[in-house]
Amino acid sequence: MYSLQFTSESSSNGMRERDFTVGEVPGVLWSPLTAADRAPLVLMGHGGGTHKRWPAMTGRAQRLVADGGFHVAVIDAPGHGDRPRTAYDEQEIAELYRARAAGEPEGPIVVRYNAQLAERAVPEWLATLDALQELPEIGTDGPVGYFGLNMGTAIGVPLVAIEPRITAAVFGLHWPDALAEKARRITVPIEFDMQWDDEHIPRESALALFDAFASKEKTLHANTGAHKELPRFEADSAVRFFVRHLGASVAAPV
Amino acid sequence: MYSLQFTSESSSNGMRERDFTVGEVPGVLWSPLTAADRAPLVLMGHGGGTHKRWPAMTGRAQRLVADGGFHVAVIDAPGHGDRPRTAYDEQEIAELYRARAAGEPEGPIVVRYNAQLAERAVPEWLATLDALQELPEIGTDGPVGYFGLNMGTAIGVPLVAIEPRITAAVFGLHWPDALAEKARRITVPIEFDMQWDDEHIPRESALALFDAFASKEKTLHANTGAHKELPRFEADSAVRFFVRHLGASVAAPV
Numbered sequence: 001m002y003s004l005q006f007t008s009e010s011s012s013n014g015m016r017e018r019d020f021t022v023g024e025v026p027g028v029l030w031s032p033l034t035a036a037d038r039a040p041l042v043l044m045g046h047g048g049g050t051h052k053r054w055p056a057m058t059g060r061a062q063r064l065v066a067d068g069g070f071h072v073a074v075i076d077a078p079g080h081g082d083r084p085r086t087a088y089d090e091q092e093i094a095e096l097y098r099a100r101a102a103g104e105p106e107g108p109i110v111v112r113y114n115a116q117l118a119e120r121a122v123p124e125w126l127a128t129l130d131a132l133q134e135l136p137e138i139g140t141d142g143p144v145g146y147f148g149l150n151m152g153t154a155i156g157v158p159l160v161a162i163e164p165r166i167t168a169a170v171f172g173l174h175w176p177d178a179l180a181e182k183a184r185r186i187t188v189p190i191e192f193d194m195q196w197d198d199e200h201i202p203r204e205s206a207l208a209l210f211d212a213f214a215s216k217e218k219t220l221h222a223n224t225g226a227h228k229e230l231p232r233f234e235a236d237s238a239v240r241f242f243v244r245h246l247g248a249s250v251a252a253p254v
Numbered sequence: 255m256y257s258l259q260f261t262s263e264s265s266s267n268g269m270r271e272r273d274f275t276v277g278e279v280p281g282v283l284w285s286p287l288t289a290a291d292r293a294p295l296v297l298m299g300h301g302g303g304t305h306k307r308w309p310a311m312t313g314r315a316q317r318l319v320a321d322g323g324f325h326v327a328v329i330d331a332p333g334h335g336d337r338p339r340t341a342y343d344e345q346e347i348a349e350l351y352r353a354r355a356a357g358e359p360e361g362p363i364v365v366r367y368n369a370q371l372a373e374r375a376v377p378e379w380l381a382t383l384d385a386l387q388e389l390p391e392i393g394t395d396g397p398v399g400y401f402g403l404n405m406g407t408a409i410g411v412p413l414v415a416i417e418p419r420i421t422a423a424v425f426g427l428h429w430p431d432a433l434a435e436k437a438r439r440i441t442v443p444i445e446f447d448m449q450w451d452d453e454h455i456p457r458e459s460a461l462a463l464f465d466a467f468a469s470k471e472k473t474l475h476a477n478t479g480a481h482k483e484l485p486r487f488e489a490d491s492a493v494r495f496f497v498r499h500l501g502a503s504v505a506a507p508v
Binding site for chain 2: 207215221222231
């Protein structure tokens with residue numbers, strides 16, 4: 001088991017921000033400046049082609065920390081951010097750019113590549129969660145959520161399917177092809193985002209993935225707009241979802 | 255044009271509550287105790303077989319008043335609450351009970367009866383809105399929303415389709431049969447609730463009605479559970495929707 005090494009610490013926008021590594025995987029942990037003794041942890045998975053400090057990650061982290069009092073951890077996915085790409089990564093990325101330029105569907109490539117990334121990423125998340133729970137302000141018995149869209153769903157669905165410590169998750173914006181079978185093993189509460197006019201993911205595909213989750217409590221949020229036009233208010237909705245299911249920390253203003 | 259007559263006034267749960275009539279139509283107007291000079295108005299339509307003071311109405315009114323600072327008006331639909339039933343009402347209600355007891359689908363009867371009620375109810379809502387806008391705390395130039403599920407959608411969709419003063423609406427839990435054509439004329443922002451496991455409304459029917467709205471901004475909320483199991487957090491979501499689109503009143507705590 002790897003332990004967590006903090007490599008730097010700062011604070012901004014009312015959050016404490018600590019860079020860390022677990023083995024060779026770099027991550028960032030955002031926490032409230034005035035934290036309770038213990039607070040729930042939300043793991044966040046970033047989207048394809050981005051990284052742990054992408055604006056969508058820092059923006060969501062800020063809402064989760066400020067409005068829920070949560071700890072929020074993001075790690076770079078394999079081949080993303082500060083991590084090296086393998087020859088396979090380079091090949092799939094080139095294939096994706098080729099398809100995009102040729103006006104061909106991206107779905108088959110994204111589904112295949114993300115499934116391969118998930119095989120590498122899930123063990124990294126398990127090791128990261130083990131290490132994070134060694135921290136006294138998180139602990140081994142506190143609630144844990146997962147929040148990831150796009151590639152963050154491709155990695156998060158297989159993760160949540162096998163990891164009972166994660167008790168609530170926000171997913172969305174992916175295809176059912178490689179994920180529906182694993183989604184059928186998930187029973188924790190789910191909030192699922194889709195775009196009604198997604199130019200990459202057919203409407204029926206998004207609905208089929210939502211339908212696959214075995215969760216007794218699940219909510220679909222479908223908004224008009226293209227793949228990248230998810231409204232910002234869905235980030236606030238995700239925070240409220242986690243407050244409902246993980247509980248806010250004692251120090252939180254909710 | 256009928257003017258609005260107040261018949262009683264009280265206050266409870268932090269709300270000012272005034273019963274009124276507009277012509278022969280009785281209604282209730284809930285307002286903040288410490289109201290701004292002007293505040294947006296939300297019209298609420300109740301469900302079939304219920305009335306203006308049904309717990310779902312008072313509960314939603316309390317959230318809209320407390321969290322949005324809105325005025326909230328509900329009127330009894332034709333044949334409901336304090337209003338007499340026609341022979342046609344009695345006939346359709348008997349037919350509905352018969353179908354229910356026989357285990358036959360309720361949809362065709364509800365769709366037909368609610369469409370007939372909407373023809374009677376829409377002119378009453380227009381007269382009520384005219385009269386409410388005569389009140390100085392509402393005014394003729396303030397924003398107006400509509401919130402109605404079930405029968406409240408069957409009446410609300412034809413109303414919003416022809417009434418440009420209503421600039422945002424929450425609908426849901428109905429069939430597309432009599433409503434899709436009118437929904438296609440609606441372009442204001444919409445939040446639409448459906449139940450994923452509705453025993454009366456097929457999933458594809460609910461999705462078809464959501465799809466029919468011509469609104470550039472619309473959001474579908476689908477939750478697991480049966481027809482009557484809409485989660486309570488959807489009422490809070492509706493309040494936030496109206497705050498986003500109508501603006502909170504100056505006195506509101508949002």
